Amino acid sequence: MSERARYFAEETWTGGVIGLGYVGLPLAVTMAHRGLEVIGFDVSPSRVEQLNAGISPVEDVTDAELAAALGSGLSITADPQRLTAADALFVCVPSPLGRHREPDLSYIEAAVATVAAVVRPGMLVSLESTTYPGTTEDLVIPAVTNGGLVLDEDVFVAFSPERVNPGAEVKTGQIPKVVGGVSPASAAVARAAYARIVDTVHPVTSARVAEMSKLLENTYRAVNIALINEMAQLAHQLDIDIWEVVEAAATKPFGFQAFYPGPGVGGHCIPLDPQFLAWRAREANVATRFIDLAEQVNKEMPAYTVRRIADLLNERRSPVAGSRILGVGIAYKPNIADDRESASLDVLRLLARRGAEIAVLDPVVGADRIASHGFTPVEAGDDLTEFDIAVLLTDHDALDLEALAKSVPLVLDTRGAYRRHGITGDAIVAL
Ligand SMILES: NC(=O)c1ccc[n+]([C@@H]2O[C@H](COP(=O)([O-])OP(=O)(O)OC[C@H]3O[C@@H](n4cnc5c(N)ncnc54)[C@H](O)[C@@H]3O)[C@@H](O)[C@H]2O)c1
Numbered sequence: 001m002s003e004r005a006r007y008f009a010e011e012t013w014t015g016g017v018i019g020l021g022y023v024g025l026p027l028a029v030t031m032a033h034r035g036l037e038v039i040g041f042d043v044s045p046s047r048v049e050q051l052n053a054g055i056s057p058v059e060d061v062t063d064a065e066l067a068a069a070l071g072s073g074l075s076i077t078a079d080p081q082r083l084t085a086a087d088a089l090f091v092c093v094p095s096p097l098g099r100h101r102e103p104d105l106s107y108i109e110a111a112v113a114t115v116a117a118v119v120r121p122g123m124l125v126s127l128e129s130t131t132y133p134g135t136t137e138d139l140v141i142p143a144v145t146n147g148g149l150v151l152d153e154d155v156f157v158a159f160s161p162e163r164v165n166p167g168a169e170v171k172t173g174q175i176p177k178v179v180g181g182v183s184p185a186s187a188a189v190a191r192a193a194y195a196r197i198v199d200t201v202h203p204v205t206s207a208r209v210a211e212m213s214k215l216l217e218n219t220y221r222a223v224n225i226a227l228i229n230e231m232a233q234l235a236h237q238l239d240i241d242i243w244e245v246v247e248a249a250a251t252k253p254f255g256f257q258a259f260y261p262g263p264g265v266g267g268h269c270i271p272l273d274p275q276f277l278a279w280r281a282r283e284a285n286v287a288t289r290f291i292d293l294a295e296q297v298n299k300e301m302p303a304y305t306v307r308r309i310a311d312l313l314n315e316r317r318s319p320v321a322g323s324r325i326l327g328v329g330i331a332y333k334p335n336i337a338d339d340r341e342s343a344s345l346d347v348l349r350l351l352a353r354r355g356a357e358i359a360v361l362d363p364v365v366g367a368d369r370i371a372s373h374g375f376t377p378v379e380a381g382d383d384l385t386e387f388d389i390a391v392l393l394t395d396h397d398a399l400d401l402e403a404l405a406k407s408v409p410l411v412l413d414t415r416g417a418y419r420r421h422g423i424t425g426d427a428i429v430a431l
Pocket residue numbers: 018019020021022023024041042043044047092093094095107110111114128129130131162163164165166268269
């Protein structure tokens with residue numbers, strides 16, 4: 001083990017986390033919890049103020065956990081110069097797609113510029129933002145070596161994809177972490193550092209393997225979700241219950257993993273990450289037919305969901321225009337307040353465009369956010385009997401599904417939630 005790797009393996013070092021969102025904050029809190037010193041840096045002064053007031057903006061970190069971290073090794077700042085005191089920097093900033101679905105690297109570039117301004121001998125710099133294979137080599141190495149520091153002697157560079165699953169039970173430190181250095185020396189240092197943060201490190205031979213492994217994970221999900229979404233449409237046409245089909249297939253003890261249909265894919269991973277690969281593939285002149293097809297099928301699901309709602313209303317001699325439709329759940333997945341890229345919003349906007357009156361019940365996302373999308377917020381205790389149909393789009397645990405089905409004439413369940421909870425009734429129709 002090199003001297004620097006030994007330092008990270010044995011000493012109480014200081015980590016600097018750049019970007020304190022869904023990924024960076026749990027990472028910073030986990031590091032503090034595991035006895036390291038942590039400097040959390042975010043460009044947003046309001047975010048820094050909120051965190052220093054002990055208010056966690058993400059579900060995976062409770063206020064109590066944040067308070068405990070602030071009371072042990074964690075300090076939070078909007079001053080990038082504080083990062084000069086860190087031994088290792090972890091970059092956790094957004095990596096969205098641009099208007100033409102090309103990678104928008106502006107956040108990573110800005111964060112890397114911050115790194116370049118504070119990097120000093122002995123530092124490890126690890127990029128965690130999801131991105132195309134080659135980013136760490138293309139952007140991070142030049143930034144950290146520009147000032148004359150020598151890679152693998154003065155400074156060490158790695159990529160380690162984040163696999164945090166907001167709202168899930170398994171937390172950052174427990175999820176195995178893939179770690180790829182840009183060279184064997186960088187890999188050894190990164191591996192030693194991450195072994196202090198997470199229970200299991202899975203080393204790979206390069207940063208590019210680590211970058212691509214993240215994209216494969218989410219492309220795998222996107223493709224399989226698309227497959228089951230296509231199957232759901234076929235099953236409906238054949239008058240077969242897709243949920244029962246999946247449940248039956250899932251009893252096979254090998255060779256089958258259950259995926260479920262829904263109103264489309266949402267969030268900032270599944271719809272986006274395959275596009276990083278597709279973009280890189282275009283540059284390399286390689287076709288990505290599975291990615292393209294999955295995108296096409298998944299993107300069509302909100303329109304399919306709207307067609308199903310229109311058919312149900314039609315059976316009751318009602319047009320979509322003028323119908324009162326209750327959208328239930330606008331978060332992109334259950335039990336979180338994040339509605340970025342949510343397919344629920346696509347469904348409701350399409351319905352609104354066809355003249356439906358839309359109200360939204362989402363006890364997790366909350367009324368202000370619902371209103372910010374132009375929809376009327378509804379509370380669980382409100383009178384729901386005026387609605388013509390409810391469409392269950394996100395099955396939060398906090399929803400009383402039984403009460404919902406009793407109070408509206410019809411529910412289209414796009415998540416198979418009623419079946420899962422064993423609730424049946426004439427008013428409940430599955431996607
Ligand atoms: N959220 C997830 O479930 C998840 C899971 C795996 C991977 N990822 C990836 O992790 C990365 C971060 O995602 P997120 O969901 O945590 O984003 P987020 O929007 O929740 O948080 C990002 C934070 O970074 C801050 N920031 C932006 N630019 C900055 C800069 N230059 N310097 C310092 N701070 C800056 C923002 O103010 C914000 O607080 C993305 O690449 C994302 O694709 C996210």
